[in-house]
Amino acid sequence: MAQPTRPYYSSKGVSAVYYDLLTAADKKLLGDLEVYAGLANGPSQILELGAGTGRIAVDLAQRGHSVLGLDIAPAMLDQAEAKRKALDPKTAARLRFKLGDMASLALGETFDLVLCTYFTLAHVPAGAAWKNTFKGVAKHLRPGGLAAFHLPVEERMRESPPPSDKPVFMHPLDGGGAVALYILEHSFNPKLGRMDLVMDFVTRPASGAVAVHSHERLTYYLADPVPFADAAGLEVAMAPIDVGGVGAIHVFRKP
Known part of the structure; x- marks a missing residue:
């Protein structure tokens, strides 16, 4: 019987189970935590899209930021929530995880910094989903706030x-x-x-x-993020930041 091919991060697959092992072994991610932390100006309200098992959200909460991590995969969020519960009470209180779709954001709150980490945006076709994601990000950013998108290089x-x-x-x-x-x-x-x-x-x-x-x-999926940012009313804040030679973090600002 042929082996079925499941979507990555599906509840019946194992990619979510071994996600932390894979990312810990991936030297090409080294430095991304410092980049994201450096984008925050003092204690900040941060939204992370594609929070996964909480690798980045937990780190930011431990640095004193308040973080909401959003992901569409329950198998990933279950692990993130287990990590949150294992934190000290003060850090855990600064951290929330929520099931949701980044292309249809309606959270009813705004943030100083929005992060779309580790190729999250690249998981969806560079058309309506990218347009809606950028539009939602702009809506949830406070004036002067930054949005960062980590994308692969061609x-x-x-x-x-x-x-x-x-x-x-x-x-x-x-x-x-x-x-x-x-x-x-x-x-x-x-x-x-x-x-x-x-x-x-x-x-x-x-x-x-x-x-x-x-x-x-x-x-x-790969595309130039700048036109999508422009359409959402965001402006380029700085040159793309290289991460391990395999991806770059594109940073935009809400005027």
Whole structure:
């Protein structure tokens, strides 16, 4: 029977389960926490879109900011909420997580800083979803507030991955066994600015039982964010900030 291919971060997949292991091992993310913290001017009210398991939101709350983390994947938010509950009471009180869609923001509050982190915007096609996201971000920003969008660079989206029998990630699991990640398929459509990866998460139990496979599809879309920002009434605040050579953080300001 053919292995089904699920969307990345789906509740039946395992990409959400191993997300923290993957990001901790990804040296190309080094420095992004400092970039986001540097955009905040004193203790700030911050909205993070695509908060995932809370890696960035927790860090910002620990720095003294009040943070609302929004994500569309319940499997990710469950982990984020578990982290929040494990924090000291004062830090936990500055942190909230909410299930929601960044393309239809209606939170009834405004923020000093809005972050769209780790390629979150790239998960959706660069059309109406991007337009609506920028419009919603502008609506939820206070005058003078900043919005930052972390997007992949085209050169890396074009790159071919290692052979499908070579893992791009492998990590031991508590209690024995290991998880490995293989890239089975890769394609890039320059006209659509679309990259597709089919990944195989392979979990090998310590017991020697048969390995469990989870095939999951990750899709990224790329476009110039400036026209979308312009249409939403946001202006470029600074030059894009490189992160690990694979992405850049684009920062805009609400006049």
